[in-house]
Amino acid sequence: MATITLKGNKVHTTGSLPATGSKAPDFELTKTDLSHASLSDYSGKKTVLNVFPSIDTGTCAQSVRQFNEKAAKLDNTAVLCISKDLPFAQARFCGAEGIENVEMLSDFRDGNFGKAYNLEFSDGPLQSLLSRVVVVINENQEIVYTEQVPEIVDEPDYKAALEAITNA
Incomplete structure (x- = not known):
């Protein structure tokens, strides 16, 4: 279990992130058009998982x-922005913001992604x-970088994630 903070107050996740060097756990998530996406859909690409509580x-x-x-x-990089928001809210945000270069995915159906990556809040x-996490996966679907943001209201380390993508 990871311990992080929410505005200084301790909160916990269901476990620890998968280890760097390990095979990335598969998942099934929902796209904004309500179709399904899995990790295998991005095979052969570098993949960034930008995970967060709510858009x-x-x-x-x-x-x-x-x-x-x-x-x-x-x-050759896919950027997947993942939350439990409904796909309709994700699509509305992207439309209003002109977001076109990332793919929004939702774990709202069964929470299998949060469980597989051990990043769901348990309290x-x-x-x-x-929780706010960045995971970088190489073309062989191996994890090359993870960041569990220690204070949930803080942004991830974009520079470190971008370096991991470049070096993957």
């Missing part, structure tokens, strides 16, 4: 904007939502 918060929205601008410009006011 309706400032920090979460900013992470989507930042990855849309920066990481999505890299060759606190955000219980059952996903």
Whole structure:
């Protein structure tokens, strides 16, 4: 279990992130058109998982904007922005913001992604939502970088994630 903070108050996740060097756990998530996506859909690409509690918060929205601008410009790279928000809310946000370079995916159906990656909150006011995490996966679907943001209201380390993509 990981211990992080929400505005200074300790909260916990269901476990620890998968180890760097390990095979990325498969998942099935829902796209904004309600179709399904799995990790195998991105086989052969570098993949960034930008995970957050809700697109309706400032920090979460900013992470989507930042990855849309920066990481999505890299060759052979898919940037997946993942939350438990309904696909309709994710699509509305992207339409209003002009977000076109990342793919929004939802774990709302059964929470299998949050469980597979051990990043679901197990207590606190955000219980059952996903914690703020960045995972970079190489073309062989091996994890090459993870960041569990220690204070949930803070943004991830974009520079470190971008370096991991470049070096993957």
